Amino acid sequence: MAATIKDIAKQLNISVSTVSYALNGGPRSVPDDIRESVLRVAKELNYRPNRVARSMVTGKSDTIGVVPPEVTDNVFLSPYLHLALNGIINEAGRQHQDVLLFTRCSEVDRDELASILVDGRVDGVIFIAPHFSEKSVELAASLHSPCATVSGVPLDGVLSFSVDNESGVASAMGHLYELGHRKIAHIAGRLDMQDALVRLQAYQAFLRNHHISYREEWVGMGQFTIEGGRRAMAQLLTLPEPPTAVFCANDEMALGALFEAHSRQVRVPEDISIVGFDMTPGSENVYPGLTTVRQPIGELSAAAVRALKALIDGKEPQEPTVFQTELIIRQSTTCPKEHKS
Amino acid sequence: MAATIKDIAKQLNISVSTVSYALNGGPRSVPDDIRESVLRVAKELNYRPNRVARSMVTGKSDTIGVVPPEVTDNVFLSPYLHLALNGIINEAGRQHQDVLLFTRCSEVDRDELASILVDGRVDGVIFIAPHFSEKSVELAASLHSPCATVSGVPLDGVLSFSVDNESGVASAMGHLYELGHRKIAHIAGRLDMQDALVRLQAYQAFLRNHHISYREEWVGMGQFTIEGGRRAMAQLLTLPEPPTAVFCANDEMALGALFEAHSRQVRVPEDISIVGFDMTPGSENVYPGLTTVRQPIGELSAAAVRALKALIDGKEPQEPTVFQTELIIRQSTTCPKEHKS
DNA sequence: GAAGGGTTGAGAAACGTTTCGGAGAACCAG
DNA sequence: CTGGTTCTCCGAAACGTTTCTCAACCCTTC
Known part of the structure; x- marks a missing residue:
């Protein structure tokens, strides 16, 4: 034809x-x-x-593969993934690369995910926030196929781009501490993901460093979702001794916590302060504006694309890169009530 | 290797x-x-x-191409596109198709966009909200290449999925009318896009049908962006006779209008009512919650994927499909002040 | 034991490109 | 006029599959 x-x-x-x-x-x-x-x-x-025929002989496809954390329905609605994808797409366009999104859902497909790495359709792959259990990244590395992780565990043979979670958490916790908070709870994300685990550990480290005793019941599991944040907050608010501040491992859970507080007539920030993480667009326009830790997801993703392209072009692999965070103080945090009186 | x-x-x-x-x-x-x-x-x-080699001989790639409206930086941050893409990805996964995103920016590349249609990497293409000036859709149709548009102009040989803008606009305007508003302004989107134009026309038709005279200065151009909505709202608010309600052609412009009102100490909805369109996630958690017209972007996009896959598989092309909207009344609308007194 | 059918497997064509080897022509310097 | 270089351009191989053609073999069945 x-x-x-x-x-x-x-x-x-x-x-x-x-x-x-x-x-x-x-x-x-x-x-x-x-x-x-x-x-x-x-x-x-x-x-x-015919690009396929050309790929056949040149072995190049000018296409970058993108693998989301886990493909269940609506993963792509996550603001985090949205920002990451946007960063990848922008930079890919600049580098004259198209983007192939891996969309298969089931466990089986997930197992065969590895195929994408070597099936010729892409020159390299970016894994966004892969789970610990995800074997594909290791497989990719073992195949000497160009690949990168965004917010993943650093691994030999894999370009790694992540954010300085420790200092990000420290800045958020420090902010609450300086306001006078000592009863600080944490709503953690999915602990099979690097960011969630590290943030929980950094939260614990902060308490230790400031001689605040760690209380198990003040750590909720929010699965990184709004709904999870709501549930975790509901539990925290029904404790005999509720915290005066909550540090959430991402903005979605913080929003969930905020909504739960609203629906229980608990005032934010007067009765309880809330801090998020990520600075997603949704955190700005809520009432009250969410204090959060900005992480440059877009730039981080773009850097991953650039480094991957360079590696594909035969350059030396770039060293793992860690981006800095920035504390964004808005209206969801203030001094604790006891402190004021 | x-x-x-x-x-x-x-x-x-x-x-x-x-x-x-x-x-x-x-x-x-x-x-x-x-x-x-x-x-x-x-x-x-x-x-x-090697999927490339297989594609070579079978002529199939199990991949669907997606073309965004125009690829400038950060298009993908648009909530509309986000919802559409999410719908496409979910359904593509279910249909065992991967998704190839077209990312090239410049005019030249745009001209060569057509290549994607016939370059063998994809079995079919979905155009999301293409501009009128976009020749690629017509080209695709002329090449008898399977393709679909989401919110585009119906065209022979192209699967078409859109929303009933007329009745959506009528429900929004009717809501304001029933509240007593007669001075209703409109902030329009990019008029080179189908949805924007049709909504403007539906706005004008509503006024005509209700014997309200059309006032040019009450129509602002907001380009479908928050910033554009702000600017348009600023102009409306400085008119000698400002409107008592504003109907915006999408939620982003409505948010822009809302923020502009806030920053000018104009109360919403007491001083001015605002209605949006789309029901994007961001419209819910603002203060006050935005009254808006829900359009099922995700379902619409998923339907496009399904129909495209069916066409690729040799089935008869599905007829153009129009989805219904639903008015979501929240807190950004109330009776006009004059009416109350 | 020959005809006919089914099973098995080797070989090769095809898909549309890129790029190499090499043949022939043209040109130039000595 | 000869030897070498440069320019043209054809033919063919290669990339990794899928799938067709065809030959060889085995097993029935009459």
Whole structure:
């Protein structure tokens, strides 16, 4: 149906190699007149090169694969993933790469995910926030296939881009501490993900460093979702001795906590302060505006694309990169009541 | 580097065709013992089929292309696109299709966008809210390449999925009208996009039908962005006779309008009512909650994927489908002041 | 034991490119 | 005029699959 290089060659009575050279300004030169007639006929026939065939011989696809944390329905609604994907897409466009999204859901497919790494359709793969249990990253590394993780565990042979969770958590906790809070709870994310685990540990470390005793019942599990944040907050608020502040491992859980407080007539920040993490767009326009820790997800993802492209082009692999966070103080935090009185 | 079908054949001293049949349960049967040894060796060698080579001969890629409205930086941050993409990805996963995102930015690349349609990497393409000026859709149709539009102009040979903008606008305007508003402004989106134009026309039609005279200065251009909504709202609020209600062609502009009102100490909804369109997640948690028109973007996009897949599989093309909207009344609308007194 | 059918497997074509080897022509210097 | 270099351009190989054709073999059945 579609015109091929052969059709052009036939019409001009020249060989396909000549046509290829003419079209690509290829490794060999062709006389100007022939080149022009080739281009003319190509246009007439509405010729489009078949990228698959080209990939076949060149081994390059100019396409980057993207693997989300786990493909259940609506993962892509996560603001975190949204920002990461946006960063990847922008930078990929700049690097003249298209993006192939891996969409398969089931466990089986997940197991076969590895195929994407070596099935020829992509030149490299970016894993966004892979779970610890995810074998694909290790597999990728073992195959010497170019790949990168965003917010993953640093691994040999894998480009790694992450954020300085420790100092991010310290800044959030420090902010609450300076306001006078000593009863600080934590709503943690999915502990099979790097960011969640590290933030929980950093929370515990902060308490230790400031001689505040760690209380198990003040740590809720929020699964990184709004709903999870709500549930965790509900538990915290029904404790005999509820905390005066909650530090949440991401903004979605913080929003959930906020909504739960609202629905229980608990005032934020007067009765309880809330801090999030990520600075997603949704954290700004709620009432009250959410104090949060900004992490540059977009830049981080873009850097991953750039480094991956460089590696694909044969450059030396870039060292693991850690981005800094920034505390964004808004209206959801204030001094604890006891402290005021 | 990676193992191929030939390596397996060589190791077992059998032909590649036999290996292929064994691996695929192919069109021919192979004796059980041979089949087992093939699978065993395949596993040993860590064999992964090269999808590019397979595409080459089968002409299928099990991949769907997605073209965003126009690829400038950060298009993908748009909540609309976000919801659409999420819907597409979910359904694509269910249909065992991967998703290839077209990311190229510049005008030139845009011109060459057509390549994606016939370059073999995808079996079909979905255009999300294409501009009128976009030639690619027509080109796709002329190439008899399977393609669909989400919120685009219905076109022969293109699957079309859109929303009933007329009745959506009528419900929003009707709500304001019933509250007593007669001075209703409109902030329009990019008029080179189908949804924006149709909504503007529906707004004008509503005024006509209710014998309210149309006032040019009460129509602002908001480009579908928060910033555009802000600017348009700023102009409306500085008019000698400002409107008592504003109907915005999407939620982002409505949020912009809301923020602009806030910053000018204009109370919403007491001083001015605001209605949006889309029901994006961000419209719910602002203060006050935004009254808006829900359009099922996710379902619409998923339907596009399903229909596209069916067309690719040789089924008859589905008729253009129009989805219904639903008015979501929240806190950003109330009776006009004059009316109350 | 020959005809006919089914099973098995080897070999090769095909998909559309890129790029190499090499043949012939043209050109230039000595 | 000869030897070498440069320019043209054709033919063919290669990439890794799928799937067709065909030959060889085995098993029935008459």
